[in-house]
Structure formats: structure tokens, C-alpha cells
Amino acid sequence: MNLTAFEERINAGGRLNADEALQLYRRAPTYWLGRMADAIRERKHPEGQVTYIIDRNVNYTNVCVARCNFCAFYREVGHRDGYVLGFDEIFKKIEETRALGGVQLLLQGGHNPDLPLQWYEDLFRAVKQKFPDFKLHALSPPEVMHISRMSKLPVPEVIKRLIAAGLDSIPGGGAEILVDRVRKLLNCYSKASADEWLDVMRHAHRAGLRTTATMMYGTVETDEERLEHMLRLRALQDETGGFTAFITWSYQPEHTERGGHEATGIEYLRTLAIARLVLDNFDNLQASWVTQGGKVGQLSLAFGANDMGSVMIEENVVRAAGASYCMDEVEIVRNVEDAGFVAKRRNMHYEILGDPFFRDHDVQRMLELSTAREAGDTSVPVELMNYPARSAAGKKQRTRPISPVS
Ligand code: SF4
Numbered sequence: 001m002n003l004t005a006f007e008e009r010i011n012a013g014g015r016l017n018a019d020e021a022l023q024l025y026r027r028a029p030t031y032w033l034g035r036m037a038d039a040i041r042e043r044k045h046p047e048g049q050v051t052y053i054i055d056r057n058v059n060y061t062n063v064c065v066a067r068c069n070f071c072a073f074y075r076e077v078g079h080r081d082g083y084v085l086g087f088d089e090i091f092k093k094i095e096e097t098r099a100l101g102g103v104q105l106l107l108q109g110g111h112n113p114d115l116p117l118q119w120y121e122d123l124f125r126a127v128k129q130k131f132p133d134f135k136l137h138a139l140s141p142p143e144v145m146h147i148s149r150m151s152k153l154p155v156p157e158v159i160k161r162l163i164a165a166g167l168d169s170i171p172g173g174g175a176e177i178l179v180d181r182v183r184k185l186l187n188c189y190s191k192a193s194a195d196e197w198l199d200v201m202r203h204a205h206r207a208g209l210r211t212t213a214t215m216m217y218g219t220v221e222t223d224e225e226r227l228e229h230m231l232r233l234r235a236l237q238d239e240t241g242g243f244t245a246f247i248t249w250s251y252q253p254e255h256t257e258r259g260g261h262e263a264t265g266i267e268y269l270r271t272l273a274i275a276r277l278v279l280d281n282f283d284n285l286q287a288s289w290v291t292q293g294g295k296v297g298q299l300s301l302a303f304g305a306n307d308m309g310s311v312m313i314e315e316n317v318v319r320a321a322g323a324s325y326c327m328d329e330v331e332i333v334r335n336v337e338d339a340g341f342v343a344k345r346r347n348m349h350y351e352i353l354g355d356p357f358f359r360d361h362d363v364q365r366m367l368e369l370s371t372a373r374e375a376g377d378t379s380v381p382v383e384l385m386n387y388p389a390r391s392a393a394g395k396k397q398r399t400r401p402i403s404p405v406s
Pocket of ligand 1: 066074109
């Protein structure tokens with residue numbers, strides 16, 4: 001393998017094909033991949049800034065019919081630990097987020113058969129009415145597919161209605177690996193095939209939304225399939241230009257049906273770096289410190305990442321699978337500055353909002369992550385009674401007196 005020739009081509013803006021990317025991913029030294037990825041990062045972001053967003057990751061329900069075998073978060077319909085957050089609970093989380101300088105919710109949840117499209121529309125409208133400037137980065141492509149199937153409306157119509165209700169952006173969750181062989185083995189093919197995931201994003205971009213893209217690696221996929229995933233994202237980005245950022249993380253095996261082992265930190269850094277080389281039409285790559293920890297997150301800034309993602313106020317999904325790293329804004333900024341960069345707050349479009357919020361405001365340190373709800377809180381929100389349930393358990397719940405959320 002002639003690394004000098006690759007270096008010259010990449011520095012001249014040349015594009016890697018699948019074979020070339022595979023050769024580099026498998027055989028190039030880690031320091032070399034890092035150096036090349038860092039050079040591209042610097043070319044795209046010459047101002048020496050690393051960005052982050054203050055938002056809150058809220059999972060509105062853990063009830064899910066998809067049953068992906070890598071997921072430790074979901075509960076089956078009718079399970080005693082299943083929950084749906086009430087509108088008031090979500091408003092309270094938004095108020096807490098705003099007090100910390102937060103500008104958006106990352107709102108995702110399980111495929112709950114008892115939440116019709118109207119529930120999402122009413123929630124989004126209510127959020128926008130109370131907090132007009134607050135942004136909703138909500139509902140990954142498989143959730144949009146789920147709502148489309150339940151409502152028997154085509155995906156573009158669902159997206160149009162959600163935008164009218166207040167949707168601002170779609171997060172790139174549920175992509176896992178965009179290869180159907182892998183999706184079938186992970187039992188996530190039926191929630192969305194690779195083509196369906198990409199198609200939701202295509203429709204979202206056509207409707208004017210910007211979205212992110214993700215990749216969860218480290219289950220059953222081959223190196224070739226990881227690269228196929230990246231190349232499919234690159235092709236859609238060529239077509240629409242709608243992706244703001246790419247985020248990759250390793251599978252977290254604890255408490256999952258699939259089990260197994262987690263990929264190493266080196267594998268993460270190599271995967272991030274090759275993504276920076278392959279995804280030449282993506283401006284932003286996030287460091288996934290939530291799964292890798294703060295120190296590997298910081299190292300990511302030398303392997304192609306230019307963004308630290310989100311200050312983590314609340315996290316439920318990765319924690320359910322055994323990882324629970326917590327970094328508040330102070331910690332994120334310290335990691336960024338110690339790595340030699342200037343830390344800047346951004347919005348969902350990666351526009352700079354300003355310097356760290358805590359430097360000008362009196363905010364409390366956040367040393368522990370919040371959860372969707374206190375353990376054991378099985379209260380049912382009052383407004384759920386207004387929506388028809390589809391499952392037998394949901395119908396039964398909505399015909400009996402409920403204990404309202406306080
Ligand atoms: S990953 Fe999402 S869709 Fe799959 S089981 Fe978990 S909550 Fe459901």
C-alpha cells in the first residue's frame with residue numbers, strides 16, 4: 001500500500017472508493033489515519049474551534065414493538081416498567097434545559113403503538129406555543145416510518161404534518177448499519193430497511209429539514225459493510241446536501257439480548273478517522289464521548305472530529321446498555337480547551353451561538369445524569385386518555401381511572 005500516494009490524493013481533495021477505503025481502514029497505521037483525518041478537519045474548520053450544543057436527550061416512551069436485539073432500553077407493550085412522558089413532564093425538562101442555556105430537545109422514543117400521529121402533533125404544537133424559540137430535533141427515521149405505518153399516511157405527508165406542528169430537524173438514529181443483511185441479523189430490518197431509512201432522510205431534506213446521520217458499529221457487520229454504510233450516506237449527501245453531521249459509536253452490549261463485547265477505543269478512533277476520509281461531503285463529525293468516555297472523546301478531536309455533540313443532561317438508552325458517562329458544559333469546555341481548541345456553543349445547524357454559557361451565567365454544576373423518570377414512577381399522563389390506543393394493554397389502561405402525573 002502506497003501511503004504517500006494516498007496522502008497526495010486526499011490532500012488534493014481526491015475521493016476514496018470502497019476498495020481504497022477498505023485498504024486504509026484495515027492496514028494504514030492508526031497515527032497515519034489520525035493525521036490525515038486531522039488535516040481534513042483543519043481544512044474544513046481552519047478557525048481552531050470545536051463546537052458543542054446544550055440540549056437534552058429525552059426519550060418520550062420506552063414502549064417499543066420493534067425489539068431490536070442490540071437494545072437494552074425498550075419495554076414490551078403492557079410491561080410494568082413501560083412509560084410515556086406527559087406533556088407537563090416534557091415542559092419541565094425544557095424549562096430545566098433552558099436554565100442551563102439549552103436550545104433544543106433531542107426527542108426520540110420507542111415504537112409505541114398507542115401513540116397516534118395526533119399525539120406527536122399536539123406535543124410539538126404545545127412545546128412551540130410555550131417555548132417559541134426552542135428547537136425540536138425529533139423522531140429518527142424508523143420512528144417516522146412507524147408513525148407512517150400506523151397512520152397509513154405516506155412518509156412525505158407525515159413529515160409535512162410534523163413540520164407544520166413544529167418539527168425542526170430529524171436525528172439520524174436507527175441507522176445502525178445501512179446494509180439489510182446486518183439489519184436482518186439485528187432484528188431491525190422490519191423497523192426500517194436501509195433504503196427506507198435513507199428515503200425518510202431524502203424526504204426530510206426535500207422538505208427543507210437538515211438532519212444528522214449516525215452509525216452504530218461492532219455487532220455482526222464486516223469492515224466492508226461499515227464502509228458501504230458510509231458510502232450510502234455520502235451518495236445521499238451528494239444528492240441532497242441535507243446532512244449536517246455524522247456521528248458514530250460502538251455497540252454497547254450490556255443487558256442486551258445480543259450480548260457480546262464492546263469494540264476498543266482504538267477501533268473507535270480508526271472508524272472515526274476513516275469516516276472523515278470517506279465522508280468528504282460532511283462538514284461536521286461528532287466525538288461520541290457518551291459511549292467512549294471523556295478522554296477518548298477528547299482524543300477524537302485529533303482523529304477528525306470537530307464537535308463534542310451535546311452537553312448531556314439526561315440519557316436513558318446508552319445507560320441501559322451499561323455506559324453512563326456524564327459531562328456538563330464545564331467538563332466539555334475543559335476537554336476542548338485542554339486539547340488546544342476554542343470551545344463554542346452552537347445550534348442544530350452548527351451556527352455559532354457564542355462562548356460557553358456558564359462563563360456568563362450562574363449555572364449549577366451537573367455531576368449526574370437525569371433520567372426520563374424516577375425509578376418506579378409508573379404514573380400515566382392525563383392527556384393520554386384523549387388518544388385512542390391500538391394495543392389491548394393500551395386500551396385497557398385508557399378505560400380505567402388513572403393516577404395523573406403531578
Ligand atoms: S433501538 Fe429503538 S426501535 Fe429498536 S428496540 Fe430499542 S427503542 Fe425500539
